Amino acid sequence: MQPLAGITVIDATQALVGPFTGQTLGDLGADVIKVERPGHGDLTRTYSPRYGEELSAYFVSTNRNKRSISLDLTTAEGQAVLHALVAEADVFVQNFSPGKADAFGAEYETLSSVTDDLVYCDISGYGKDSPYADRKSFDIILQGESGMMSVTGTEEQPARIGVSICDLAGAMTAIYSVLTALYHRERTGEGQYIDVSLLDASFQFLGYHVSNYFATGENPGRMGTRHPSLMPYQAFETADSHIVVGVVSEHIWPKLCRAIGREEWIDDERYATFSDRVENRDELDPVLDDMFSERPTDEWMTILQDEDVPCTPVRDVETLVDDPHIETRGMIAEMDHPELGTFKSPANPVNFSSLETDANGPPPRLGEHTDEILADLGFDEAERDRLRSDGIV
Numbered sequence: 358m359q360p361l362a363g364i365t366v367i368d369a370t371q372a373l374v375g376p377f378t379g380q381t382l383g384d385l386g387a388d389v390i391k392v393e394r395p396g397h398g399d400l401t402r403t404y405s406p407r408y409g410e411e412l413s414a415y416f417v418s419t420n421r422n423k424r425s426i427s428l429d430l431t432t433a434e435g436q437a438v439l440h441a442l443v444a445e446a447d448v449f450v451q452n453f454s455p456g457k458a459d460a461f462g463a464e465y466e467t468l469s470s471v472t473d474d475l476v477y478c479d480i481s482g483y484g485k486d487s488p489y490a491d492r493k494s495f496d497i498i499l500q501g502e503s504g505m506m507s508v509t510g511t512e513e514q515p516a517r518i519g520v521s522i523c524d525l526a527g528a529m530t531a532i533y534s535v536l537t538a539l540y541h542r543e544r545t546g547e548g549q550y551i552d553v554s555l556l557d558a559s560f561q562f563l564g565y566h567v568s569n570y571f572a573t574g575e576n577p578g579r580m581g582t583r584h585p586s587l588m589p590y591q592a593f594e595t596a597d598s599h600i601v602v603g604v605v606s607e608h609i610w611p612k613l614c615r616a617i618g619r620e621e622w623i624d625d626e627r628y629a630t631f632s633d634r635v636e637n638r639d640e641l642d643p644v645l646d647d648m649f650s651e652r653p654t655d656e657w658m659t660i661l662q663d664e665d666v667p668c669t670p671v672r673d674v675e676t677l678v679d680d681p682h683i684e685t686r687g688m689i690a691e692m693d694h695p696e697l698g699t700f701k702s703p704a705n706p707v708n709f710s711s712l713e714t715d716a717n718g719p720p721p722r723l724g725e726h727t728d729e730i731l732a733d734l735g736f737d738e739a740e741r742d743r744l745r746s747d748g749i750v
Contacts, residue, residue: 359386360712364539366448367392367439368423369430369463371399373496373521374555375452375480376419377528382448382535383422384705384714390442390730391420391721395427395750398723408697411722418702420720421692426731427724427750434749436462441734443471448535452480455491465550474548476538478531484554494555499523503559508566510579526558588634588641589613592671593649600654603667607631616664617648690716724750 364387368379376391376399383389393399399420404413426442429435439462443449449468451458458464458479465477479485482494500506500523501515510516531553538549560567566577569585577585582592582601592601604610607630614622622628627637634641649657654670661668672680683689690704704716727750731741744750 358712359715360709361385361387361539364388364448365390365446366450367442367446369439369449369451369453370480372401372452373419373524374527374531375450376401376416377525378450378478378480378531378535379423380419380421381528381532381705383718384716385707386713386715387448389423390446390726391423391425392428392430392439392442393425393723395429395724395748398425398427402723408694408700412694412697412700412720417692417700417720421690421700421702421716422718423721424726424730425721425724426727428727429749430461430463432749433462434744434747438731438734438744438749439463440468440471442730443468443475445734446472446475447539448476448478450478450480450531450535454493455481469548469550472548474542474546476535476542476549476551478535478538478551478553480527480531480553480555482555484557485552487554487556489556496521496524499555499559503556504563504566505559508563508577508579511581512579515579522562523555523559526562527553527555530558583638583642586635587631588638589645593646595649595652595654595657597653599671600649600657600661601669601671602661605667609666610634612664613661613666616661616666617645692717692719694719 361382364382366379366382366387366389368375368389369392370376370379371393379389379391391399398411399416401415401419402411402413404415407413408417428438430439449463451463453461453463465479468477469475481490482492482499483489494502497517500509500517503523505518505522506515509518531551534551534553538551542548565586569575569577584590587603587605590603590605592599602613604613610628611623614620626633628634628641652660658668658670677683678689686706686708688704688706690702692700692702694700700719705714707714727745728741731744731750736744741750
């Protein structure tokens with residue numbers, strides 16, 4: 358049994374944060390109906406690389422386990438169809454541009470009057486009551502605005518985190534908010550309006566950086582792969598690539614010293630504690646850099662692992678997708694498309710003792726399920742043909 362079997366989600370989102378939210382709910386068993394603009398659809402359908410004309414690799418990564426209906430929400434008839442969909446649904450998720458929910462007849466006040474126990478998730482850059490509520494936002498803007506870039510990169514240059522971390526922070530926040538609201542509804546019968554701000558969700562990820570600032574009054578800066586409170590806890594360049602070493606507790610420091618042949622450091626007062634090593638980082642870092650550069654990564658891996666020092670090569674995607682852990686844990690989802698073959702993307706990481714998840718439903722073509730969904734709502738063939746000829750669907 359899937360935990361969200363019997364739950365219907367209307368996914369009126371595009372790009373990453375909303376579609377990832379809907380996809381995860383679909384993996385958990387919800388019937389997710391993706392609402393898309395006729396003739397255009399989700400903007401990520403056209404990203405490169407692509408499978409055929411309507412499906413990009415990006416779209417594949419965030420839209421499995423969904424049915425697609427094309428619907429023109431700028432028209433009264435399109436909005437009427439949306440309201441009919443919502444009347445049969447449990448959850449509505451949207452990430453419209455500011456002001457568009459009202460224009461589409463899809464604001465909470467309207468849809469909650471259609472279904473009074475609706476769980477409505479409004480995902481935006483800044484939230485409904487923010488002084489910035491009217492601004493559009495995208496992941497890279499939020500990475501700069503949230504402080505992420507201020508602690509990512511080097512002293513000379515800020516860096517974008519290599520995944521859309523602010524979108525993913527928003528999606529994770531939206532997912533647990535929806536699940537919490539469904540649990541609350543199960544207990545009380547009450548629906549819920551959820552206001553998810555990507556800036557809020559991203560800001561919370563700064564965690565200890567913010568706490569450190571309040572504790573010391575010092576503004577954190579960019580440190581490359583280094584950590585402000587731990588040392589050594591970073592990547593080092595080796596003779597042939599890079600290795601990451603994580604001395605995350607004090608008992609690991611002597612192990613590292615023995616592994617690299619510097620036993621005298623174990624009792625060296627300059628390096629006795631994390632605080633000491635951080636204070637003397639400018640002295641210690643160059644020595645470690647020189648040492649690690651003398652041997653290839655595989656040799657260092659053997660040496661460090663023999664002393665039980667946490668370490669890893671910096672692995673690329675090509676290596677990672679063939680890793681035994683990824684294979685054993687079933688972390689590659691394979692979706693068989695009737696026309697375009699097999700798609701692959703990261704699978705859902707949740708594992709239950711008796712519940713099931715499913716990451717095998719291929720992403721839909723634009724409007725692929727329009728007739729099926731309209732028929733489920735009671736529209737006969739003549740009505741469906743008229744909606745199509747009028748450009749409503």
